[in-house]
Amino acid sequence: xxxxxxIKAFLKNKEGKYLLVRRNPEKYKDVxxxxxxxxxRINPGQGLLENLTRExxxxxxxxxxxxxQLLCAQDILKADFHVVRxxxxxxxxxxxxLSEEHTDYGWYTxxxxxxxxxxxxxxxxxxxxxxxx
Numbered sequence: 001x002x003x004x005x006x007i008k009a010f011l012k013n014k015e016g017k018y019l020l021v022r023r024n025p026e027k028y029k030d031v032x033x034x035x036x037x038x039x040x041r042i043n044p045g046q047g048l049l050e051n052l053t054r055e056x057x058x059x060x061x062x063x064x065x066x067x068x069q070l071l072c073a074q075d076i077l078k079a080d081f082h083v084v085r086x087x088x089x090x091x092x093x094x095x096x097x098l099s100e101e102h103t104d105y106g107w108y109t110x111x112x113x114x115x116x117x118x119x120x121x122x123x124x125x126x127x128x129x130x131x132x133x
Contacts, residue, residue, distance in 0.1 A: 002081040007052045008039030008123075009068060009088045010132050011060075017107035018132065019096065020116070020123075021059070024103050033103065036120040037087070052088060060096035060105075071131045074122050087126055 011019040018037070025033040038059050042051040053064050068090035076083040096105050113119065113127050126132060 004081060004083045005042045005048075006039060006076070006083050006085040007042055007048055007055060007088070008037050008085060009052055009056060009064070009090050010037050010071070010126075011056065011062065011064075011090055011092045013091075013107055014093060015107070017109055018113065019060070019062075019092070020106055020108055020113065020119075021096070021098065021102040022104040022118075024101055027101055031120075032118075034118050034120045035106075035116055035123075037123055039085075039087075041083075048086065052090075056090075056092070059099050059101055062092045062094055062096050065091045065093065072126055072129070074125065076122065085122060087131075089132065 020035045021038060023031060023034050023036060038056050040055045042048065049068065052068065056062055056064050068088040071087045071089050074085045074087065076085055098105060108116065110127060110132055
């Protein structure tokens with residue numbers, strides 16, 4: 001079994017809304033065009049926050065402002081791999097410029113995210129646990 005570490009972030013703007021991005025269904029054929037938060041797998045040898053900052057910039061060209069807060073750790077278990085997903089909360093300003101990994105974005109309140117169809121199930125679990133306010 002392949003073990004991986006993933007880092008994700010709920011990015012909050014000055015209006016108190018959170019950034020969600022829609023996955024590109026051509027790139028993510030196994031999960032489709034789900035809404036999710038920014039993130040990805042770590043590069044071994046780099047620290048977690050360095051990886052998180054890199055992923056945010058690569059996918060959105062946004063900067064993480066200040067120190068992020070670790071919200072939770074989740075297990076993603078599949079037949080051939082195990083991902084430990086660390087989810088953070090951080091602040092940002094500006095509007096994203098998306099990479100080819102995503103086709104759309106939006107800024108949402110917690111209530112709007114709770115009612116959003118096609119939301120990534122692991123992201124939904126963090127929201128429904130009340131970890132994002």
